[in-house]
Amino acid sequence: xxxxxxxxxxxxxxxxxxxxVLGTVVRRFRDFAAAEDAVQEASLAAAQDWPRQGLPENxxxxxxxxxxxxxxxxxxxxxxxxxxxxxxxxxxxxAPDSTAIETAPQEDDTLVLLFMCCHPxxxxxxxxxxxxRAVGGLTTAEIARAFLVPEATMAQRIxxxxxxxxxxxxxxxxxxxxxxxxxxxxxxHVLYLIFNEGYTSSVGPELRRSDLTQEALRLxxxxxxxxxxxxxxxxxxxxxxLTDARRRARASAAGELIPLAQQDRALWDRQQIAEGVALLxxxxxxxxxxxxxxQAAIAAVHDEASRAEDTDWPQILALYDxxxxxxxxxxxxxxxxIAAAMVHGAAKGLELLDTLKLDDRxxxxxxxxxxxxxLLERAGDRAGAVRHYRAAAxxxxxxxERNYLLTQAAxxxxxxxxxxxxx
Amino acid sequence: MKFxxxxxxxxxxxxxxxxxxSWPKQDIQAHIGFMMAFxxxxxxxxxxxxxEGLAWPDQxxxxxxxxxxxxITDGVFPESKEFLIxxxxxxxxxxxRAYQVAxxxxxxxGPGGAPLNMPIEVRQVMSGPPxxxx
Amino acid sequence: xKYMLLMTGTKADFDWYARWPKQDLQAHFAFMHAFSMELxxxxxxxxxEGLAFPDQxxxxxxxxxxxxITDGVFPEAKEFLAxxxxxxxxxxxEAYKIAARASAAPHPPRHxxxGPAENQPIEVRQVMSGPPxxxx
Numbered sequence: 001x002x003x004x005x006x007x008x009x010x011x012x013x014x015x016x017x018x019x020x021v022l023g024t025v026v027r028r029f030r031d032f033a034a035a036e037d038a039v040q041e042a043s044l045a046a047a048q049d050w051p052r053q054g055l056p057e058n059x060x061x062x063x064x065x066x067x068x069x070x071x072x073x074x075x076x077x078x079x080x081x082x083x084x085x086x087x088x089x090x091x092x093x094x095a096p097d098s099t100a101i102e103t104a105p106q107e108d109d110t111l112v113l114l115f116m117c118c119h120p121x122x123x124x125x126x127x128x129x130x131x132x133r134a135v136g137g138l139t140t141a142e143i144a145r146a147f148l149v150p151e152a153t154m155a156q157r158i159x160x161x162x163x164x165x166x167x168x169x170x171x172x173x174x175x176x177x178x179x180x181x182x183x184x185x186x187x188x189h190v191l192y193l194i195f196n197e198g199y200t201s202s203v204g205p206e207l208r209r210s211d212l213t214q215e216a217l218r219l220x221x222x223x224x225x226x227x228x229x230x231x232x233x234x235x236x237x238x239x240x241x242l243t244d245a246r247r248r249a250r251a252s253a254a255g256e257l258i259p260l261a262q263q264d265r266a267l268w269d270r271q272q273i274a275e276g277v278a279l280l281x282x283x284x285x286x287x288x289x290x291x292x293x294x295q296a297a298i299a300a301v302h303d304e305a306s307r308a309e310d311t312d313w314p315q316i317l318a319l320y321d322x323x324x325x326x327x328x329x330x331x332x333x334x335x336x337x338i339a340a341a342m343v344h345g346a347a348k349g350l351e352l353l354d355t356l357k358l359d360d361r362x363x364x365x366x367x368x369x370x371x372x373x374x375l376l377e378r379a380g381d382r383a384g385a386v387r388h389y390r391a392a393a394x395x396x397x398x399x400x401e402r403n404y405l406l407t408q409a410a411x412x413x414x415x416x417x418x419x420x421x422x423x
Numbered sequence: 424m425k426f427x428x429x430x431x432x433x434x435x436x437x438x439x440x441x442x443x444x445s446w447p448k449q450d451i452q453a454h455i456g457f458m459m460a461f462x463x464x465x466x467x468x469x470x471x472x473x474x475e476g477l478a479w480p481d482q483x484x485x486x487x488x489x490x491x492x493x494x495i496t497d498g499v500f501p502e503s504k505e506f507l508i509x510x511x512x513x514x515x516x517x518x519x520r521a522y523q524v525a526x527x528x529x530x531x532x533g534p535g536g537a538p539l540n541m542p543i544e545v546r547q548v549m550s551g552p553p554x555x556x557x
Numbered sequence: 558x559k560y561m562l563l564m565t566g567t568k569a570d571f572d573w574y575a576r577w578p579k580q581d582l583q584a585h586f587a588f589m590h591a592f593s594m595e596l597x598x599x600x601x602x603x604x605x606e607g608l609a610f611p612d613q614x615x616x617x618x619x620x621x622x623x624x625x626i627t628d629g630v631f632p633e634a635k636e637f638l639a640x641x642x643x644x645x646x647x648x649x650x651e652a653y654k655i656a657a658r659a660s661a662a663p664h665p666p667r668h669x670x671x672g673p674a675e676n677q678p679i680e681v682r683q684v685m686s687g688p689p690x691x692x693x
Contacts, residue, residue, distance in 0.1 A: 123516065148425075148550060149472050149514055157469035254590050256583075390575055394610045397424060399549040402607075403586050410579035427608060428617075429638065473604070475643075477561060478683040484649075486656035488676045494657035496681075507563065507638065507682070512606075518615075525617035526625035542616045545627075546638075547609040 010050050013059060015137035018043050021063045022134055023109025026172045029071050032116060033162035036134055038070035039063070110135065111226050112174055114219070115183050117161075118190040121168045126161035127190045128197075133158050136215050146198070146212050184227065188236050188292065191220050195240050199247065200398075213244055234283040235293030241276035242299035245269040257404040261308045273303045291332075294323040313342040330361045334371045346379035366395035370405060377412060386412045425472060425514050425548040426521040428528055430541060431505040434480035446534045454539075457531045465513060465524065472512040480506035512548060521545050559603060559645050559684040560652035562659055564677060565636040568611050573667075575610075581665045588662050596644065601655065603643040611637040643684060656681050 018039055025035040042063045056062040117131040132138045132146075144154035175183040198212025217240050224233045249263035258264075280296050298319045305311040320336035333356055341349025353372055362368045373388035389409035393402045432442065443451060465471035483506060489495045500506075511528065515521050525543040533539035566574070577585070596602035614637060616628045631637075642659065646652050656679040667675065 125516065147514075152466060153469050153471055153514070156467055160469055254587050256586065393575060394612050397547050397549060397609065399607045402549065403582070406575060406577075407579055407582055409575070410577060410582050413576070414578055427606070427638075475561070476685040478685055482683065484653065484681045485678045486653050486660060486681055487678050488657040488661035492657060492661060494653040494660075496653055497678075503634075504636070507561075522615065522617050522625040522627050526619040526623060529617060530619040530623065538619060540618050542618055542628075545615045545617050546611075546613055549607040549609060 010047065010055075013055075014043050014046060014063075017060050017063055018137045019110060019113060019135050021060060021067055023113055024064055025067045025071060026113075026116075027109065028068070030172060031071075031166070032170075032172060033166045034071060034074050035067070036162055038067040038074065041070050042066035110222060112172055114187050114223065115175055116165060116170055116172060118183075118187040119165065119168070119170050120183075120186050121170070122161055122164055124190065124193055126157060126164065127186075128194055129154060129157045130161040130165075131190055131219070132194065132215065136219060138215065142211070184223075184230060184233070187223060188220075188232060191216050191223070192236060192239075192292075195220075195243075199243060213240070213247070216240060217244065229286075231283050231286050231288040232290040232292045234279055235290060235296050238276045238280040238283065239292050239296035239299055241272050241279070242296055242303050245272040245276065245303060251400070255400060256407075257400045259404075260302060263308075265306060265308075268303065273300075276300065277304070289322075291323060291327045291329075294319055294326070298323075311342075313339060317343045330356070330359055330365075331367065333359070334362070334367055338371060338374070341375050341378060346375045349375045350379060364395065366392040366401075366405075368392075369395065373405075373408065382412050382416050385409075386416065424517065424521075425512060425550050426518070427546055427548050428511045428513065428521070428525045429507055429544040429546075430509045430528065431544070432480065432508050433502075434483075434500065434504065434506050435502045443533075450532070450534050450536065453532050453536060461528060461531070462511075465511070470513045470515050470520075470524070472514050474509070474511045476509040477507060480508070518545075518547075558648070558652075559643055559686075560649070561682045561684050562642045562644065562652070562656045563680040563682065564639045564641065564659065565680065566639050567634060567636060568631075569633075571610050571637070571639070577665055581663070584663045592659065592662070593642075595658075596642065596655070601644040601646055601651070603645050605640070605642045607640040608638055611635075649681075649683075652681050 021042065022035060022039045025039055026032050029035055045066055046059070046063060050056070050059075113135050114131065117134050118127045122130065129143055129147075132143045133140065138146075140155045140158060141151045143158075144151040147154065174180070194212055195216035198214075198216060201212075217237070220233065220237045220240060224230075224237045227233050245268050246260075246263060248269070249265065249267040250258055252258060276296065277300050280293065280300055283293060284297070298316055301312050301315050301319070317336075317339040320332065320339045323332050324336050333352075337349045337352040337356070340352055350372070353368070353375065356362050356368065369388045369392035373385045373392060376382075376388060377385035386409045389405050389412070393405035393409065396402050396405065443454065446454075462471065462474050465474070480500075483498065483500065485497045485500065487495045487497075511524075513521060513524055515524070522545060525545045529541050529543050530538040531541070593602065593605055596605075611631070614629065614631065616631070618626045618628075620626045642655070644652060644655055646655070660676045660679045662677060664677070
């Protein structure tokens, strides 16, 4: 169904306003799940009415009034036990003019919403879906498309996530200062997951999922602006900018993956790299260095090399050493092994990999085989590399990655000659 | 993570004569009812991506490209061939959850209402995003 | 009318595929990519998926208490589903034409250089919109 062109600005306006309205409604009625439903309904009503009747004087107040009325309907249909609460709510709903509607500052509410949607009690998938819906203002259909599931499935996920929040009694307020740091970590983690999902999926012409990277960048910018002293929020933003800067070089037109070492660096977004580097340079001296800042620094070192062979690997290794001390992430350890190999030789990298064999999280993981293959190739053990590239191909869940790994095995295999067929 | 859960059947004369077509009507309806409730549960859990049933194996065709690209169709399959008759694609947090769902599908009722205990093949669907190859 | 086009292979077939020379692999990837694009452009495309290799396959049954019993053992000759397309077309003949296109995907000679180059057979099955009529 095609929409008239004037709907596009309305859609954008709704996307900006609905999270703000949601904040106001939750703040007033203290029922996140019902508020989210009410705001969704108000948004749908606006999408239908505004194109026909023109934009209201105060679109935000319009949405808020409609949502308040929906909330009143919701409470009215509750059982008699809740009568007392309903009366309070009804009074609030029928406030005579829009000035009686609290419009709490945008900043506080967005952050509170983020804390709520990224609560550690939720599964990552739920937190992601809820954040995109309630804070990102994406429609359920848009989120469903981004994750390649039917709309009904995504609607259910969001509904269940809202129910979890209701059941766990998470209050609509900023976390206490003791919890603040940990809760902010949780928010940043969800935003990182959204970015990663979008970035690594945007291979080939299937660009729809790059919307997720844009959304992650937008929300992370908001967090950074609201918490300018949080160095990890700045670090995450820098990491996203520096990683996303490479998006045009990471896949061929046919959708084949191109690793960092072989990317055409002329396709990298130099402006975005400059922005990321500037942000990082302003953040690191604050002295509160964390994992996102370190990952951003590593990305910056890569991005600043005009050719792969100019990469400052000793600097990267030093950064991975630091990162390894603060983060137990197994992928970090794998990347550390690669960096060690680039500086001290493949044997050193392979040694480090052997120490990782005992890590349950990595033992059967395709990345382990892929990195080992890469290092074995550098060490001159082509047959071993072929074996491990094929093993990795059999374990990965991503088609572009499997294709890439099989291609590497094939490349090496042909260099070996017919004997390799015995592998 | 996305997984496909596949339900198969053999199409040989013996399998067909003992198959669902020969059950009492209420057992057939109980089976269909189970499947519909099962799908509904998956939908409500936000895990269902798709569920499809295929036409009977006797209508299956095997198609090859002929020398000039024109399709060569054939309806003959080995007696022992296992045909896909239905599948689910689910999006779940872990392989263990996928096996749980498959076990439930496997317990669909058959003749006399007893669980069929059909073997369900479970495999990952290659739709995951690639990881950073830095 | 919706049809499922199935591409299958034995374990041996998958092992063979994993050992194709680089240019054959790349030609295959390019073909599959172009084929999906064609189907999308023609409006026939509903879905397409590739599946993990058979090594990953598990056979699951319900144990007596409902807990899953998993098993990774399959007969040597078993045909595993490698991938499929779902297409929406006006007639079975349209589905067969599309299947023939898929069947013509390039591949290296099967039994060493110079061997017969048989096209991959594609199984075509109609997708039902509800339980088969015979059951109702």
